[in-house]
Amino acid sequence: MDISIFNAKYLKKISPRVFSFVNKANNIEELRKLLFDYTFKAEQNANEDASDDASHIARIRDCGTALRNIIKKSSEDAAGFSMLQALWDIGRNQDRPDLKPAFYADLLYLLLGLQGQAPRKALDSIHLTAIKSNGRKAARERSHQLDNLWYEVDRRMAAYPYGLDEEAVVRRDRRRTKILASLGGTLEDWQNWRWQIKNIIRTPEALEQLVKLSGQQRKALKLAQKNKLPFGITPYYLSLMDDELSNRDAAIRAQVLPPMSYVKEVATIEDNSCLDFMGEEDTSPQDLITRRYPAICILKPYNTCPQICVYCQRNWEIDDVMASGAFAGMEQVEAAIEWITDHPAIHEVLLTGGDPLAMGNDTLEAILSKIAAIPTVERIRIGSRTLVTMPMRITEGLASLIAQHRKPGRREIVIMTHVQHPYEITPDMVAAVDKFRLRGIPVYNQLVYTYYASRRFEATALRRYLRLVGIDPYYTFNTKGKDETLAYRVPIARILQEQQEEARMLPGLARTDEAVFNVPRHGKSYLRSREYRHLLSILPDGARMYEFHSWEKKVSQETTTFISTDVPILDYLQRLSKDGESVSDYETIWYYF
Ligand code: SF4
Structure with a gap:
């Protein structure tokens, strides 16, 4: 990807109008006013131009709104950065070494959008053209176009590995045989969750007996081990990794093999509570309880897992895989349950x-x-997450034990899980989900929209297959803005783009998830709803800065907001490009704010 065009000179060449205002203004305040007027005028012109299509007008309007938000005095104060000053300096040829190519790129696309020069189509290969005829003829033409559109969507989804493909099933069977031989187990052992727990792979040395690691993966794991970071993989999940190093299982490996950037960041932390991004300590009215919403509370009786996810939200309180002493004890649990009983608002x-x-x-x-x-x-x-990490845990006995608490018309029992990629779906998972569904227990998925699930139509494929398995897509989470998880983060613009340009191609029943940003201490803020966030700035490194409002905005006098710095879009695109993606496929990403 050539990023050499993202500089001051090219920006000025592409947006002569904006820089004419910079030259005309006597001071920053005048420039602010001139740019405000310019954005309003651009929107007005677009609205009056009868030849323009609605989406094009909307894009000009979105860019106008974004630029006005960014140059507002209050935004500049909140961001601690002045876009107007940057424009002023660029226009007057002042040296601004702090402004990086990612900054110029985002600003360039914003100004192009305002000038009506943004791309009109999401993807060249996926679009419908206008139909001039009427009646049956028009319907047939449209039907033909819709066929082609779906074939293209289907083709793109098929590019991702799916764990129920016959080839994948055979590959995993071979992996299982190899792992069993190495661990000295039988097929019967494999299906026993206690055996799975007993044989959790806990060290890089044990892991390397069973799967090939890259030099980087090995180094990061060794450093993680040295710094006693929690680590563990079930034999079952290990069987989902490919024997050889390839990109096919990247999403699987990324779940459990910490990247060096993560290890280095976490290794320097002395007090784990600083990893508590959601501020759970501030929302716990009682030991083991977290409460952010009026009718819901979280109860956490057990502080460990059969496998450690690298970007675990609760990595601040999970010390080890299947740590002894992870159960809080019945006394504490009973006290927490008593607290819930005393709060009948909780349903x-x-x-x-x-x-x-x-x-x-x-x-x-x-x-x-x-x-x-x-x-x-x-x-x-x-x-x-046992459906993904150890589906043999879902025995008939367990499913029945859970289902007995279901009382139609009175009490519902549901399972929330976290499937991250179509390659994680296996026949074992399907069988486990079915045990719940046959007993009237619905299963929902919470996807974390990480880099490894973020290519065009990758999450769309996941939704489609999840529905076939019997899992309803529920939430798509923006990765939390934690420094240690930088390698996983995806710009918010990409989530918005995915929801509108890709997920929308699926039937409604397969795209039931809501994209959300989790506001610390308050909870989910819906990303589709613009009134819950403001773009404050594009910072010198190209990262967008947002101000988020919590769900409470409509019911609370308190106007607490949360400011979050995103990852630069250009950095994300460069990484995709290195991984073989065609960046032009993502071009409209710049126009999601
Ligand atoms: S399953 Fe959940 S709690 Fe356990 S390690 Fe993964 S993210 Fe953390």
Whole structure:
């Protein structure tokens, strides 16, 4: 990807109008006013131009709104950076070494958009053309176009590995045989979740006996080991990795193999509580309880998992894989349940952790029956990734144990899981999900929109397959702005682009997820709703800075907002380019704010 055009000289060449205002203005305040007028005028002209299509007008309007937001005095104060000053300096040939190519790129596309020069189509290969005829003829022409559109969408989704493809199933069977031989287990052992836990791979040395690692992966794991970072992979999940190094299983490896950037960042942290991005310590009215919403609370009785996800939201309190002493103890759990009983506003309890399904049946049943005994609880959600990390945990007995607390018309039991990629879906997972579904327990997915799920139509493919498996897409999370997870982060603009240009191609029942940004201490802010965020600035390194409002905006006098710095779009595109993606396929990303 050639980024040499993203500089001051090219920006001025492309946007002579904007820089004529810079030359005309006597001071920054005058420039602010001239640019405000310019954006309004551009929108007005677009509205009056009858030949322009609606989406084109909308793009000009979006760019106008974005630029006005950025140059507002209050935005500049909040961001601690003045775009107007940057424009002023660029226009007057002042040296600004702080402004990076990613900054020029974002500003360039913004100004092009305002000038009506943004791309009109999302993708060249996916578009419908105007139909001049009427009636049946028009319907047939349109039907033909829709056929072609879907074929292209289908072709793009098929580019991603899917764990139910016959080839993948055979490959994983071979992997299982190899792992079993190495660990000295039988097929029967493999299907026993206790055996899986007993044989969790906990060290880089043990891992390397069973899978090839790249030099970087090995180095990062060694450093993680040296710094005692939690690490663990179930034999089952290990069987999902390919034998040889290839990009096919990148999403699987990224879940459990920490990149060097993560290890280095976390290794320097002395107090883990600074990793508590969501500020859970400030939203816990009682030990083991977190409450952010009026009718829901989280109950965390168990602080560990059979496998450690690298970018775990609770990495600040999970010390080790299947750590002994992870269960808070029945006394504390009972106190937490008593607290819920004393708060009848709470109608829904999310049992999470850690992974509560990594507890034994007896403990789980003791907790579930106590929650179910609270008269005001209408829904129990169980957050578990065992469907992905250890699906053999979902035995007939476990599914029945959970299902017995379901009382149609009175209490619902649901499973919340986290499938990250179509390559994670396996026949074992399908069978496990089915055990729940056959007992009337719905299963929902919460996708974290990481780099490894973010190529064109990759998450779309996931949604499609999830529905076939019996899992409903529920949330798509923006990766939290944690420094240590930089390697996973994707610009918010990409999530918005994906939702509108890709997910929209699926039937409604397969795109039921809501894209959200989690506001610390408050909870989810819906990304589709613009009133819950403002673009404050494009910072010198090209990162967009947003101000988020929480869901409480409509019901609270308190106007607490949260400022978050995104990852630069150009950096993201460069990485995609290095990984073989055609960056022109993503060009409209710049126009999602
Ligand atoms: S399953 Fe959830 S709690 Fe457990 S390591 Fe993964 S993200 Fe963290």
